[in-house]
Amino acid sequence: MRKVWMTMSTVAVASTMLLSGCGTENGTNDAANTNAPAGNNATAGANVPAETPAADMKLRILDANVGGKTPEENTKFQAEIKRLTGIDASIEKPASDYDQKVLTALGSGEKYDLIELSDLGKLATFVDQGVVTDLTDFVTGSKVLSDPKVVPTAEWGQLKDKDGKFVAVFSKFQGGTMPIVRKDWLDKLGLQEPKTLDEYYNVLKAFKEKDPDGNGKNDTYGLSTSDLYDIQGFMSAAGVKAHYVMKDGKRTIPYATEAAVPMYAWFAKLVKEGIMDPNFVTNDTGKMRNLFLSDRVGMVTYWDAWVGMFNNTRKQADPNTKFQAEALEGIPGADGTILMRRGDPDFWIIPANAEHPDAAKKFLEFWHTEPGITLGSLGIENEDYTKEGDAYKLTPTGTEHNMDHGVPFWYNQNVKYPFGKLPGVQEAQDLVTKNATLELSLPGWPDAEKIVKNYALKAMSGQMDPAEAVKKMHEELLGKKLIDE
Amino acid sequence: MGLLKKYGALYLMMVPVIAYFIVFAYYPLVKGLQTSFQDYKLMGDRPYVGFANYDAVLHDSLFWEAMVNTLVIGGGILLFSFIAPLVIALSLNEVLRTWFKKMAQMILYVPHLLSWVVVGGIWIFMLSPDSGIVNMILVHVFHRAPINFLADSGYARWIMILLSTWKEMGYTCILFLAGIVSINPSLYEAARMDGATRWQQLTYVTLPQLSNTMKVVFLLNTLGILRIFDQVFILRNPTIASKVDVLMMYTFQKGILEIKLGPAAAASFFVLVLTLALTLVVRRMTRFDEV
Numbered sequence: 001m002r003k004v005w006m007t008m009s010t011v012a013v014a015s016t017m018l019l020s021g022c023g024t025e026n027g028t029n030d031a032a033n034t035n036a037p038a039g040n041n042a043t044a045g046a047n048v049p050a051e052t053p054a055a056d057m058k059l060r061i062l063d064a065n066v067g068g069k070t071p072e073e074n075t076k077f078q079a080e081i082k083r084l085t086g087i088d089a090s091i092e093k094p095a096s097d098y099d100q101k102v103l104t105a106l107g108s109g110e111k112y113d114l115i116e117l118s119d120l121g122k123l124a125t126f127v128d129q130g131v132v133t134d135l136t137d138f139v140t141g142s143k144v145l146s147d148p149k150v151v152p153t154a155e156w157g158q159l160k161d162k163d164g165k166f167v168a169v170f171s172k173f174q175g176g177t178m179p180i181v182r183k184d185w186l187d188k189l190g191l192q193e194p195k196t197l198d199e200y201y202n203v204l205k206a207f208k209e210k211d212p213d214g215n216g217k218n219d220t221y222g223l224s225t226s227d228l229y230d231i232q233g234f235m236s237a238a239g240v241k242a243h244y245v246m247k248d249g250k251r252t253i254p255y256a257t258e259a260a261v262p263m264y265a266w267f268a269k270l271v272k273e274g275i276m277d278p279n280f281v282t283n284d285t286g287k288m289r290n291l292f293l294s295d296r297v298g299m300v301t302y303w304d305a306w307v308g309m310f311n312n313t314r315k316q317a318d319p320n321t322k323f324q325a326e327a328l329e330g331i332p333g334a335d336g337t338i339l340m341r342r343g344d345p346d347f348w349i350i351p352a353n354a355e356h357p358d359a360a361k362k363f364l365e366f367w368h369t370e371p372g373i374t375l376g377s378l379g380i381e382n383e384d385y386t387k388e389g390d391a392y393k394l395t396p397t398g399t400e401h402n403m404d405h406g407v408p409f410w411y412n413q414n415v416k417y418p419f420g421k422l423p424g425v426q427e428a429q430d431l432v433t434k435n436a437t438l439e440l441s442l443p444g445w446p447d448a449e450k451i452v453k454n455y456a457l458k459a460m461s462g463q464m465d466p467a468e469a470v471k472k473m474h475e476e477l478l479g480k481k482l483i484d485e
Numbered sequence: 486m487g488l489l490k491k492y493g494a495l496y497l498m499m500v501p502v503i504a505y506f507i508v509f510a511y512y513p514l515v516k517g518l519q520t521s522f523q524d525y526k527l528m529g530d531r532p533y534v535g536f537a538n539y540d541a542v543l544h545d546s547l548f549w550e551a552m553v554n555t556l557v558i559g560g561g562i563l564l565f566s567f568i569a570p571l572v573i574a575l576s577l578n579e580v581l582r583t584w585f586k587k588m589a590q591m592i593l594y595v596p597h598l599l600s601w602v603v604v605g606g607i608w609i610f611m612l613s614p615d616s617g618i619v620n621m622i623l624v625h626v627f628h629r630a631p632i633n634f635l636a637d638s639g640y641a642r643w644i645m646i647l648l649s650t651w652k653e654m655g656y657t658c659i660l661f662l663a664g665i666v667s668i669n670p671s672l673y674e675a676a677r678m679d680g681a682t683r684w685q686q687l688t689y690v691t692l693p694q695l696s697n698t699m700k701v702v703f704l705l706n707t708l709g710i711l712r713i714f715d716q717v718f719i720l721r722n723p724t725i726a727s728k729v730d731v732l733m734m735y736t737f738q739k740g741i742l743e744i745k746l747g748p749a750a751a752a753s754f755f756v757l758v759l760t761l762a763l764t765l766v767v768r769r770m771t772r773f774d775e776v
Contacts, residue, residue, distance in 0.1 A: 106527040125744045130529035278614040281636035282722050352528050446742050453723030
């Protein structure tokens with residue numbers, strides 16, 4: 001018996017690593033749903049301090065994007081918030097594993113006043129789990145946030161729960177994804193921007209075979225992706241939308257229907273002919289981007305903002321570069337509809353156990369005013385930029401930080417871009433505005449996604465016949481009750 | 486009381502150690518066990534639901550898929566990461582040139598120092614179908630078509646087993662070499678005087694004398710086989726997920742991605758109980774208590 005206990009003790013210690021620290025408190029906060037008066041600096045100028053400093057207002061923020069780019073700059077960022085709002089803010093910006101950090105913090109009863117998220121599926125789960133404060137009265141009563149010029153009314157639908165309550169506030173404007181092409185390669189090879197599936201094929205084949213980078217080697221690919229991230233612009237040709245689609249009240253996944261078969265076959269043809277980067281199954285998005293930036297591939301599928309980032313990065317490395325990235329529209333389906341993907345927004349929640357919800361609400365209003373937007377985009381005055389009269393000038397640090405301290409783009413139409421957008425971004429965002437819609441992630445999507453990706457990637461890479469892959473995908477989803485038909 | 490007076494200082498020194506294990510090991514363990522019996526929400530009430538979480542896990546086909554993968558991959562790693570370093574340690578022991586022995590040990594040990602993020606990155610690159618050295622050899626030397634090893638479910642489990650063996654081989658090899666060094670040289674002298682060949686010295690002296698080290702290594706490896714996570718997390722992709730997703734990946738998906746902490750905790754305790762059972766079996770089979 002003694003031996004058994006000794007063994008159990010040994011195993012128990014070793015197994016501790018298996019278990020997350022689930023120590024918890026039943027975090028509740030009576031003040032969570034109280035609404036503070038709106039902040040009073042909504043119309044302040046870009047670098048004007050708060051008119052009335054908030055007395056004793058503290059704020060603890062957990063976020064992935066907002067703040068300084070280094071710990072030192074983060075400290076200055078906090079001081080700048082204090083200068084502009086009077087709020088004594090503390091920003092925690094984990095270097096990695098952000099989702100785990102959020103979950104651990106919430107599960108262990110840690111008290112944050114604001115948490116930044118970017119997954120609507122997770123928001124719905126947090127609402128169900130009692131994590132999120134109801135912000136309906138605050139948002140509708142706020143002169144700043146209820147102004148359609150600050151946040152378009154239709155956009156708020158994304159941040160309402162199933163009962164129509166506002167449960168979060170936007171952090172920035174989030175765009176969408178699309179095919180991004182080397183326009184300079186198109187011009188060099190005398191090709192037009194592709195519109196149809198056949199035209200796309202011809203362009204991609206030319207990128208592979210006609211030495212677009214002019215180095216005399218057959219070392220370029222037409223297309224690269226990072227698994228199914230994000231082929232929506234191509235799948236649009238077959239009229240199929242990614243993730244779940246509700247059809248007559250039933251859950252369907254169009255990627256698992258026969259309509260998707262020709263598209264998987266089209267990708268398999270690209271792979272077979274060496275037009276597509278063969279590493280697309282194992283690529284992460286960083287590898288995909290690097291291939292594009294290093295003249296190895298002529299087209300990738302990525303975010304609108306990256307059109308500008310691509311152009312800017314190459315321009316900074318070589319001011320005489322001919323490199324030109326350009327966004328392409330998705331391919332129209334049989335009925336002429338173009339399906340593109342709108343990304344889940346970045347947004348703030350006030351956890352139900354927040355100790356300073358009033359400060360959090362004041363900050364949320366500030367974040368959507370010109371001073372807040374300037375801080376979130378350009379950064380810190382005299383650190384990232386200087387200002388003479390109405391003219392802004394980026395410092396070397398500011399140039400390096402690419403005008404992104406959590407808010408590269410914003411909704412507020414009253415706030416103009418001091419330097420304009422990076423080349424190609426506006427055109428890309430126009431395509432998103434015109435064609436893109438959000439994806440619907442229902443409970444069970446993580447399980448469904450594994451099945452969809454498994455068979456879709458096998459079909460695309462030529463490991464499995466596309467029709468058979470779709471048949472098995474559909475059967476497995478149905479068998480595991482992840483779709484209704 | 487007399488003992489307490491006599492050894493008071495020693496007991497005092499043990500307090501931080503005991504406190505450490507209570508706070509960082511046993512308390513989370515107990516809380517995890519509690520969570521596995523709750524309808525666990527991040528905030529608000531967390532009612533007890535009996536064995537519902539365990540029931541949900543046991544009726545989840547993905548759990549059983551993960552169980553099979555864990556046993557196959559873990560079993561493979563257990564076997565290969567025991568035999569390969571043993572063979573190498575015995576081989577190195579036969580090498581007379583010290584510089585070569587030390588150099589080989591160092592080279593073998595280096596992968597153990599690297600994190601799975603680095604090792605995974607290296608091998609994803611090495612196995613790449615267009616620029617990886619493995620496929621370049623296949624294409625240019627053997628005139629074969631390139632193979633996308635990490636996207637082919639037929640190779641997936643073997644890759645996990647072999648990479649883990651490769652990474653940890655140097656570390657285990659050092660343990661074996663340390664065991665070999667501690668063998669009494671007079672046993673070899675006696676064997677040589679009796680006319681034993683090198684092979685006979687190996688089979689009749691080295692291996693029997695090394696058996697205790699082998700038992701310890703085997704037991705330590707057994708403790709880890711159900712906890713495989715990092716390498717799978719780094720090397721997996723959707724096309725091979727169904728062949729390599731192990732129990733810890735299942736727990737990660739339930740707990741972190743789906744925020745179903747009750748079932749995740751229940752799955753963790755299955756791992757705990759299985760590890761306990763496996764350990765007891767291995768102890769009994771190897772007569773570990775005689776070490």
